[in-house]
Amino acid sequence: MALLDVENLGLSFAGLQVIKELSFSVDEGSIASLIGPNGAGKTSVFNCLTGFYKPNSGEILFNGRPITRKRPYKITRRGMARTFQNLRLFKSMSVLENVMSGMHCRTRSGPLGAILRTGSQRREEAEIKEFCEFCLDFVGILGEKDRTASNLPYGHQRRVEWARALATKPKLLLLDEPAAGLNFDEKQQLIELIKRIREELKITILLIEHDMGLVMKVSEMITVIDYGQKIAQGSAEEVQNNPRVIEAYLGREEDEVV
Amino acid sequence: MARIDSAAPKTGDVAGTGGPLRWLDSQKNRLIVLTVLAFLAMFLPLISSNYVLEVMTTAWFYVMLCLGLNIVVGYAGLLDLGYAAFFAVGAYTTGILTSHFGVNFWLTIPAAVLFSICAGVIIGGPTLRLRSDYLAIVTLGFGEIVRIIARNLEITGGASGLIGIEKPSIFGFELNQIFHFYYVFLILACLACFVSYRLQHSRLGRAWQYVREDEDAAEAMGIDRVAVKLYAYVIGAIFGGVAGCFFAAKMTAISPETFMFQQSVLILLGVVLGGMGKIPGVIVGAFALVLFPEVFRDLGSSRILVFAIVMLVIMLYRPKGIWPEKKS
Amino acid sequence: MSIQDILLQQLANGLILGSFYALVALGYTMVYGIIKLLNFAHGDLYMIGAFIGFLFLSVLSPLIGDSWVGILCSMVLSMIAVGLLGVLIQRIAYQPMLSAPRLSILITALAVSMILSNAVMAFTDGEYLAFSTDLGYEGLEFGNVFVTYTQMVLVGAAALLMTGLYLFVHRTMYGKAMRAIAIDQDACRLMGIHVNRIIALTFFIGTSLAASAGIMAGAYYGSIHFFMGFVIGLKAFTAAVIGGIGSIPGAMLGGLLLGLLESFGTQIPFIGTEWKDVFSFGILILLLVFKPTGILGRTEIERM
Known part of the structure; x- marks a missing residue:
């Protein structure tokens, strides 16, 4: 089909x-x-x-x-997820934060959850982190997760983009x-x-x-x-x-x- | 890509840190400064005169307003030039409901929140779809509209405004001393810090940063940029509205001239001075805003001129503010 | 007066108001078109134009009087002075910010605007200055509607300036370079166009048009004030958006349209003059909801 x-x-x-x-x-x-x-x-x-x-x-x-x-x-x-021809990373954010952007559309906690740090909000944050780390691991750059995206070598920046796209499931x-x-x-x-x-x-x-x-x-x-x-x-x-x-x-x- | 959007934010480090304030860049020095200040804030009413308390109360009040605007400007990267309008919405809601309808002060707060949300959605809804410049000018117009409406309606007391707004009380204890209000505004400011911090470090806070850095990439990641910006705009509006409620209660009188364009600019200046997007920076900025004219009283009416020159110099030479955000 | 006369009178008022709006809107649109900057200081440059014109007129009037010749001379001098000020502002404040995030340059523009208006406030102690001229009150009567020569000359002068601008932008190499830069700055650089010089020229023309409107408004209303640029800045932006921001004929059309809308709008029952500004901002917001590209603006090709 x-x-x-x-x-x-x-x-x-x-x-x-x-x-x-x-x-x-x-x-x-x-x-x-x-x-x-x-x-x-x-x-x-x-x-x-x-x-x-x-x-x-x-x-x-x-x-x-x-x-x-x-x-x-x-x-x-x-x-449907995409990568860009000329990289479009969130340059001043960490690699993990970049990948977390992909999970945004698969999660739902709003401002109230964030302020009160409700149980479901914390579970969701943990889930986001876990899945994003899985994506980073999948493309082979888990070790770089805390670095600022713009400081990575070009080839690795590409992988951040793939991980980010994968994180949208x-x-x-x-x-x-x-x-x-x-x-x-x-x-x-x-x-x-x-x-x-x-x-x-x-x-x-x-x-x-x-x-x-x-x-x-x-x-x-x-x-x-x-x-x-x-x-x-x-x-x-x-x-x-x-x-x-x-x-x-x-x-x-x-x-x-x- | 067929065409690189000229509006795409360029996030290469602009100048960044440096200059005579470099010692503030060390984490340890910052911590020492913070601890001393926190103690001072707690016990200030024991050691200071009413004049100092009055000034400091105003400072905490501006901390709350600036933190509110910081959500819009610092977090979401949107320029709001009519922030005083939300402050006015809150103040007039409390003023009208307590003096015309005898509503209890505390009940006016949810009403003010509701009105702020409505105003935020009406202004933000259509304009947030467009380029960010449009928002700046529409909010500027909105600020004027609210002020003109307040001037021309009967229920808002026209040009002379509302007087005799009742002071609030908690469990039969009336808040009427300046040190009462000092603590009320200190608590509000702390609450504002707490909420700002939690929001910044959440899914929504990250989404604001994504949109601020690269709208198209954020959208491609499944983030509804209009909704995300609208959240920032509306939450900022709520901060302003609530601050307005307490302002009305403290002053017991409000007039349209309090909410002029200059007020919006002052609040924005507080956000810019210390470094947009960073809570301690915004607090420093708000204090600078309030203390500066008290220290340099001779300046009189030209203080805004001095502020404006400072603002220009900061944008040109230290664009991330006196206390910029740190990144590893 | 009959309804017809009221309408005619409002038509005359609207045209005058609209000419001022159009002249200021042009600068907005030109600067926006070429470097995508919303120059908040633009309204203040209109105000500065009025003040500098006033200064020149005070100096010149003992020599050549404060009638047509005096005003024309001081207008030209003021346009040149304010135009240069515009270029200076661009060089000092905007040029270094062009590669910074959008928010920074908007705040910079705001700071410039505050500096200009507050500096004038400090000089004048916030007072209104009487802009006294000797233009007389003669005029022509059209039925029951009386139009002074001053009003006719103002509209005529505005029309002349706008026609001149239109010809300049569409018939000269400089104009062609301006339009080219608005489309693709990098390509222009590669083709050997002196991009910075053309941007400076754009600022010069845009601000001197605002200055011309400022001095005309000063002469027409008879008084000037440090805050006079604030509302007209907003209105001119509205006018530029109505016409389609970035489009020069659009700014002219939008300015006239807004002037007419305002003068007729305030005749509608319940919308008195105190609601005039609310009325025009209301128009702006509605416009942004339904047609953000304006009347003559081109739909921006979808991004990326």
Whole structure:
């Protein structure tokens, strides 16, 4: 069954059509990828899915229910979490506090509970801490939990973002260029991590990526877009051999002659 | 990201600590200062004149107001330029209910809380969805509206205000001496500290900080930024409203001129002086606010000018206040 | 007077009030457009404009009289002086804060506003100063409605300034640079635009327009006061929001509209002049609820 269903999505800014009648779906429990050359509109698709952009047309169904044009926090509550291409951590807060932000939408204690420190409030705080530490441990940086986020090395900051996204207890995790800026070893670890998230946490994954090697290794279903339009879809092999994909990435032969 | 929002807070450390007040950055020195001050506050009525008590009572009163505004400005990072309006809502609620309707003082407090919440929701609800600048100017307008309404209605006593508000009593014991009120406001200030502290270190307090640092990331984490800001705005309003109730009871008379724009600016200054978002800093700021004009009496009407220059210098050279928040 | 005459009279009043609002709103909108700063001190610069104009007029009037020529000269001088003051404020107070958190720069702007108004208060002991001029009370009669030449000249001068600004922004390289910076400062820097110089120019123009409104208001109402910039600052912001903040024609339109709304609004039964300010702030709040982008403002593209 499809966990995410995008139908005829369209988005334009001031007359510029960024996404054109894009349709694709992500099956529950799969690892899917959205790829395309620079400026193809991949991040715009993510922003539409997560509610940061309001698409002009089309429909997005998540878990069978429409989420088109809903506010981002509501979509996250429905179970869709994301990471950002250029990190968006709460820089002056500790790593643990950063991850705790993810649990916000899964907990409920309000001002009265906070002032009176009621039993349920304290239980909830303990629960938040425990789950966030689990998430940090899962991505392998539990030891860094008390450091200020901005003081971490880049690769670790990325992991804080993943832990933070995992702490929202998502059904679907959207990763925006997770391998950008990582070295070879870190990329290998990333591949492991993506697989573990799916196997151990049962979370479906959709990623945007430039690194073709990584995409081909992990994804079961790849959607290729160019100029906001879908040009191919299929397994790694199918996509690799698709002439339109090759054309989009390498340019037409005529172009090179010219 | 297609476009980095120009409004995204840039949290790189601005100047931070330093300068002639560097010795305050040491944890031990701060603790010593605090202990001495706490003792002084407790036993002050035994050793001081009525004049000193009067000034100190006002200081505790401002501590409460500044802590209330600190929730809005320091915790949630929203600029409220009409905070005196909530203070006015509380004061007039008590004034009107006790003098026109003979309601017991203590019963006016829940009414004031209710009105403050309503006012907070009416102003905050629509504006908190927009850029933070809009809130600043709308609250400024709101402060004026409340003052003009108080000036022009009959029930609020018009321009001359309300007089003869009854002093409250507890179990038949009437609060009428200045040292009674000293302790009342000391207790209120401590309560305000306690509530502020608990809120700051809670799920909601963290949410305020997330929203303050990066609204979009907070929203992506499933935090309803409008609701979170509205909480801050309304809780701040309640602080102001309750402080207003006790202000009316202490003064027994209130007039619209108490709630001018300058009042809102003074309270904001208290928050900024000591370092936004940090409870001891706000207390220091509130005291500086009250004690400064008492010490430099000759300044007279130009004290706001001096304050404003101090505020500008602080923003330019020590943006985190005299007593900034510490982070490892 | 018949209803029709009252309405006509209010139309004249509204246009004058609206011209002042529009001139002040322009500076708000220009500064906001270019560096996304709500310059709280803007209303105070209007006030300073009136005071400096008054100063120049007192010096000049023995030489050239305090009629049209005297006022025009002192207005030009005051516009230049206050414009430079605006640039100075931008350099000292705002420039270092541009990369600080938003809240800090807003508080800085507030501090500047307090410094300006309280400094003038200290100089004048908080008194009203009589802004005496010799403009006369002649005018033209339209039916039962009497409009003085002064009123006509004020509206004419405001219209002239606004037209000049519009042409400047849309027909010159400087104007083009301003509009470009409002869209993307970094890109402008890369294209070799002197960003800081253009920002300074924007402050100069914006504040000198406010100063021109200040001196005109002083001459028209006959008295000036250190607090005169506070309410008009708020109103001008309201006007800028009505028109769509960041939009120059929007500020003009919003200013005129607010002036008209106020002068007609106060004619509605139960809304006397004492409720005038409540009426306009009420409009502001309603507007922010239903159409925060204003009449001519563009919908901000969703964030990120």
